[in-house]
Amino acid sequence: MRNINSFFIFILLISSLSSLSQATIDSGFGNGGKVITPISNAKDGIYGLAIQDDHKILACGMSYNGTKYLLTITRYLSNGNLDLTFGTGGTNVTNFGSRYIHTDAIALQSDGKILIGGTHDISVTPTIMDLVFVVLRFNIDGSADSTFGINGSVVTDFSPLGNGGIANGIKSLLVQPDNKILVTGFGSAVSGDSGSNFELARYNADGTLDSSFGTAGKADINIGLTTTANNFQIPGYDYPTAIKLQDDGKIVITGFSNAGRIYGEGSDLAVVRLDTDGNLDSSFGTNGKVTYDLGGFEDGFSLQMTPDHKIIVGGNAYLNDDYDHCKIVLCKLNNDGSLDATFGINGKVTTQINTVEQYDSLSSLVLEDDGKILATGHTLYNQKTDFLLLRYNADGTLDNSFAAGYLVTTDFINSNDKTFASILQNDGKIVLAGTTDANGNYDFGLVRYSLNNLSATAFSSEKFLVYPNPATSILYVSDNDDIQTINIYNNLGQLVISNPEKKNIDISALAFGQYLIKITTSNSFEVRKFLKK
Numbered sequence: 001m002r003n004i005n006s007f008f009i010f011i012l013l014i015s016s017l018s019s020l021s022q023a024t025i026d027s028g029f030g031n032g033g034k035v036i037t038p039i040s041n042a043k044d045g046i047y048g049l050a051i052q053d054d055h056k057i058l059a060c061g062m063s064y065n066g067t068k069y070l071l072t073i074t075r076y077l078s079n080g081n082l083d084l085t086f087g088t089g090g091t092n093v094t095n096f097g098s099r100y101i102h103t104d105a106i107a108l109q110s111d112g113k114i115l116i117g118g119t120h121d122i123s124v125t126p127t128i129m130d131l132v133f134v135v136l137r138f139n140i141d142g143s144a145d146s147t148f149g150i151n152g153s154v155v156t157d158f159s160p161l162g163n164g165g166i167a168n169g170i171k172s173l174l175v176q177p178d179n180k181i182l183v184t185g186f187g188s189a190v191s192g193d194s195g196s197n198f199e200l201a202r203y204n205a206d207g208t209l210d211s212s213f214g215t216a217g218k219a220d221i222n223i224g225l226t227t228t229a230n231n232f233q234i235p236g237y238d239y240p241t242a243i244k245l246q247d248d249g250k251i252v253i254t255g256f257s258n259a260g261r262i263y264g265e266g267s268d269l270a271v272v273r274l275d276t277d278g279n280l281d282s283s284f285g286t287n288g289k290v291t292y293d294l295g296g297f298e299d300g301f302s303l304q305m306t307p308d309h310k311i312i313v314g315g316n317a318y319l320n321d322d323y324d325h326c327k328i329v330l331c332k333l334n335n336d337g338s339l340d341a342t343f344g345i346n347g348k349v350t351t352q353i354n355t356v357e358q359y360d361s362l363s364s365l366v367l368e369d370d371g372k373i374l375a376t377g378h379t380l381y382n383q384k385t386d387f388l389l390l391r392y393n394a395d396g397t398l399d400n401s402f403a404a405g406y407l408v409t410t411d412f413i414n415s416n417d418k419t420f421a422s423i424l425q426n427d428g429k430i431v432l433a434g435t436t437d438a439n440g441n442y443d444f445g446l447v448r449y450s451l452n453n454l455s456a457t458a459f460s461s462e463k464f465l466v467y468p469n470p471a472t473s474i475l476y477v478s479d480n481d482d483i484q485t486i487n488i489y490n491n492l493g494q495l496v497i498s499n500p501e502k503k504n505i506d507i508s509a510l511a512f513g514q515y516l517i518k519i520t521t522s523n524s525f526e527v528r529k530f531l532k533k
Helices: 002-018
Strands: 034-037 043-051 057-064 069-076 091-094 101-108 114-121 131-138 153-156 169-175 181-187 197-203 218-221 225-227 233-235 238-245 251-257 268-274 289-292 297-305 311-318 326-333 348-351 360-367 373-381 384-392 407-410 417-424 430-439 441-450 465-467 474-477 483-490 495-498 504-506 513-521 525-532
Touching: 034 430, 057 417, 057 441, 069 101, 069 114, 069 441, 114 181, 131 181, 131 197, 197 251, 218 268, 251 311, 268 311, 268 326, 297 360, 311 360, 311 373, 326 373, 360 417, 373 430, 384 430, 384 441, 474 513
Parallel strands: 043 101, 043 417, 043 441, 101 169, 131 169, 169 238, 197 238, 238 297, 268 297, 326 360, 384 417
Antiparallel strands: 034 441, 043 057, 043 430, 057 069, 057 101, 069 091, 101 114, 114 131, 114 169, 131 153, 169 181, 181 197, 181 238, 197 218, 225 233, 238 251, 251 268, 251 297, 268 289, 297 311, 311 326, 326 348, 360 373, 373 384, 373 417, 384 407, 417 430, 430 441, 465 474, 474 504, 483 495, 483 513, 513 525
8 A cells, every 4th residue: 555655646746747848849840940941032830730640741822923922731751851742842732723722721532631721812804803612632642633623623612702792711621520620701692782701611521512501501690780880780790710629529719790780890709609511509608609808809710529528719909000019818618608607818819928029929729738838929029020939827817837828939040930820740749830931032931849848757646646747558447436437639639449349448549649528427527638649
């Protein structure tokens, strides 16, 4: 008994030490942790990231060569070098027969094929742009997948210009567990509607619209009306930016809306939830919609789901209508759309890092296995922007155990550097990507950090012992008759093992990386992390 008690004390001590993780530049990535990739001779930026099972990094974005906007995909080896087996010299650049194509979203299918979502100009008139949704699929080597849509692409138009609507564009994309493809973006499907709505489309694996979703594969969500200075009500401007699936298949979208506001006098952070069939979920907010006013012009840019089915939304609050000053905002929502009062101040957190220049911008959120929240973006310092990584505790307070304080900033070479995307690798490292003008023009820029937050020990509480950690094939949970369920989630919050019948859990089929195990008893639950080798 004395040995067992000593073991428990040792584990608890290690656990408390491991929570004081440090974020450092990963010197094994690129040149001192940084990668710069010139694509064109003018303006390039990364807007989406994905990690393959072989740890290669895919980055999608836009390049401007002075006359046309081009869709660009690059693939990097795990050390940051370009993967020369992909595309041409590691890069695939296409204008898709258009003067304008922009991509904000990338996702990987289970077979390794690459999905890209973006905005495409189909106009044949030089003075008019007619922007539509475009989804493209590429094979693993970067070539177009001819089995998808027409020669690897699918175009969906919600608001043809002839209907008096506005342009369309995809902002976020995901692959469902059933391999259907779900996208969201802006546009208006209503004839004569001058506003913009949250638009969604769901596609079958071959690129055809899924008729079981919404209306003929599409869903059109108007959050509300806005009011002009002359007291006329007109369609509001609703703009989605990110989409996620809950464990139950419901669809959550964030963005911003000026519904209920005087036109031109601000916008609010908005969240919408739909049932699996594309209809608004009446159990969430008011008829499936919520907006939150944080005192100015706000937007939602990223969202994450917690294992206990709450929603964390990150975005920005602009201090004036010229968007020159902003601060980072986070909200945590209960499953019904109400604010979680245990998070920050009444469910809300605002962060101003540089109180002099007052420009701190969030682009994405990553949820760590222990519930802590990584926020990425950029901050203005001495009139130049730097990559930004900061961390919050699960309750919304800033995590002062992280790096030298609660944040890390990275300057490439006395340059303007902005983060637009980030992704957590299975080994716990995090990649930030965006743009840098370190070489004069704006080029693709990436930085990787080591978080050093995994403890290679077992973990325990007064009730449970889970071991070994790391584990290779079997994860053991000490016997306890009060255990009701055991669920295991990956670092995206997706359920990968549900209610195994035995306390000896076979994890051999899981890929290498970090996971969460949630153990629920009759009156509580505990969530802990482990590493699968």
